[in-house]
Amino acid sequence: MKKITYFILIVLSFLELSCKKFLDETNPNNITLGNYFKTENDFNLAVNGAYNQLRGLYNSRSAWTMGEMRSDNTHYDYKSSDQAVATVNRCAVADFLDDKFNNQTPPKWNAGFNTISAANVIIDHIDDITLPDASRNSILGQAKFIRALAYFDLVRYYGGLPIYPRAPLTRAETYVARSSVQEVYNLIIADATDAAAMLGAPAFPQTGRATKGAALTLLGDVYMSLKKYDLAEQVLKQVTGMGYTLFPNYGDAFQLANKNGRESVFEIQFNTALAVxxxxxxxxxxxxxxxxxxxxxxxxxxxxxxxxxxxxxxxxxxxxxxxxxxxxxxxxxxxxxxxxxxxxxxxxxxxxxxxxxxxxxxxxxxxxxxxxxxxxxxIGGQTNDNWPVYRYAETLLLLAESLNEQNKGGEALPYLNAVRSRAFGNATANITSTDQTVLRAAILKERRAELAFENKRWLDLVRTGNAITVMNAFGVKQKVLYSYLQTGSYNVTQNRLLFPIPNAEILLNEKLTQNEGY
Known part of the structure; x- marks a missing residue:
């Protein structure tokens, strides 16, 4: 966010000085945000750039450090001779010893706002040229989906955020205070709703771009986080009629040949065949x-x-x-x-x-x-795997959860058991209880098994109100296993459910306030 903001401010300053010193006209040979978008392809390239920013948000060291190592799913190999700052700080996140100076969590914040900035440029300039309605809807729908996805990720990790409804062009627009969590969610819901209305249903094989199914799944996930279970049910049921299906075997969902396949709702794209x-x-x-x-x-x-x-x-x-x-x-x-x-x-x-x-x-x-x-x-370090953000299995589990939370356990079972039947190879392990408490625990456990290492576990524990109890109990077991853990580790309190706002951002923007406990 800072890099893009600085660039915009530098461009503005240069243009202002140039106009005063030479002419009141902009040099037509200079490329600015005001004259860049001349063709539909220019917008498509900008959309590609916005997708690229999602890599740093959903598939990076900060993503799995905060989404998995923070939870009871994963830990780390302790190496006494490696006490480099990055290593120590990453371990601190897992051990609940991180603070506002930690250097492993700010990359998620930066990637999120870089993504938002990239999407905002598209949204701000979509009407710079006349586009066919279908093209305009596709471009704008993708940009709004990307912005909603970025804000949704950030609000769950950091709480209230600065809201940028458009790309900031002045210092006053750049350095703004945090909005409330509800205000952030209002923007996310508006964007995801618009995206769902503008984007087309998935066509298989998919291209990797956002679709109506992806936007509706995102919207359903948002409603689940807000405990608006009836609304989540409404949108998630629409997704079940869009042609998605589970692969016969669980491992098939991650095979390279099945990238963007029928189980994929949205995934981050990687391709080793590209020029760079x-x-x-x-x-x-x-x-x-x-x-x-x-x-x-x-x-x-x-x-x-x-x-x-x-x-x-x-x-x-x-x-x-x-x-x-x-x-x-x-x-x-x-x-x-x-x-x-x-x-x-x-x-x-x-x-x-x-x-x-x-x-x-x-x-x-x-x-x-x-x-x-x-x-x-x-080539070492280059596996060519995509990174799953939403798979159809999660859509089914979200739908099952939304129904159970409305005391519709009988209606929830088919969606839950569709996932379990695939996992066990038959229906013998299907769950039959419709008791809400039993099903609530079963669905959370199912999400853990189904979505392991997809950066969902910590968010699930927080969303379901289980983080403090589960992680404190887990910490007790960890301290028995590992003598290197500090006495103060795994002291999980309400304040630890959010991560600290990066200290560099607080220093840069005096209007930002820090999360409690940091």
Whole structure:
């Protein structure tokens, strides 16, 4: 946000000085926001740029640090010799010891507002030229979906936010106070509603662009966060009639051949075939593996992830133990790197084993890692996986939850059991109870198994009111397992349900206030 704002202010200052010193006319050869958009393709390129900003928001180290490591799903490999600032700060987020100076959480804030800025430029200038109605709706609908998605992510992690209904062009428009959480949600709902009205239904195979189905799923998720369950039901039921379906096997949803397939509602796009591959690749799994000088045994590619900071987002035994017997998602989501740690806590893998029923043999260590994002690739750190934001399985679980919260347990069961039947390969594990309390716990557990490592768990714990109880209890178990944890870790209070506003933003904008407890 700061970089884009500075650029705009510099451009404005330059234009003002140029006009005063030379002419009152703008040089027609200079490209400015006022004359850039001349064709439909210019808008399409801008939309592509806005999608690109989502990578830093939904698929980055801050995203999985805050969405998974903050929860009971994942932890980290402690390395006593690696106490670099970034490492210590990332571990602090997992241990609830982070503060306003932490350098691992601000990238999410920055990426979110960069995304909002990119979307705002499109929204502000959509009427600079005359576009066919279909093109205008598509472009504007995508921009509003992207802006809503960014604000929705940020408000859940940070609370009230500065609202920018248009790209700020002056200092006064840039440095604004935080709006209330409800005001932010009002903007999100308006944008998502507009997007749903403007965008077309999905056509398969999909292109990766936002559709009506994606906008409605986002809107349903928003209503669930606001506990407006009847409204969530209304919009999510529309999605069930749009041609989405679950792949027969859980692991199929993450195969490269199935990117943007019938189970995909919206995913962040990556493509190693593009001209600038380093900007278009997904390699998060290398962060999730243990630190290894050579990753060949696990990835098939010789890559040193010791220096690129492996050893994070490690599946916890608490998560592994939570899977029911026969749940195929366990083996599809997690694998074991078998080998040994050396004296400096780096790992040498000798085999990859199934996590199901695994027991390490004598002299070996079994280190779990998220498997669902690891697929055949040829260059280390470049797996070509897309990153799921919404899958149809989540749409079904959100719908089941919305119905259960309205005491419609009988209506909720088919949607819940559609997900479970796929997970277990048959209907024998279907849930039959319609008791609201029983189903509430079952749906939360189902979301944990279905959406593991997709950066949903922490948000789910907060949204359902379980974060404080679950994470304090989890912390007690963690301290028994790991002697390196500090006494004050896992002291989870109400204030810890939000992250601190980055201190640099507070210093830059005196109108911003910090979240309580930081």
């Amino acid at each position: 591959p380093q900007a278009n690749v997904e390699g998060s799994v290398y962060n999730f593996l243990p630190r290894m000088v050579n990753t060949t045994v696990v990835t098939g590619v010789n890559f040193n992830n010791v220096t690129t900071v492996g050893g994070f987002n490690t599946p916890t035994q608490d998560l592994i133990s939570s899977y029911e017997a026969g749940d195929q998602r366990l083996d599809a989501s997690i694998a074991i790197a078998e080998g040994t740690f050396n004296a400096t806590d780096d790992f040498t893998a000798t085999a990859v084993k199934s996590v199901v029923g695994y027991t390490a043999p004598a002299g070996k260590v079994g280190r779990p890692f998220p498997k669902k994002f690891l697929h055949t690739h040829t």
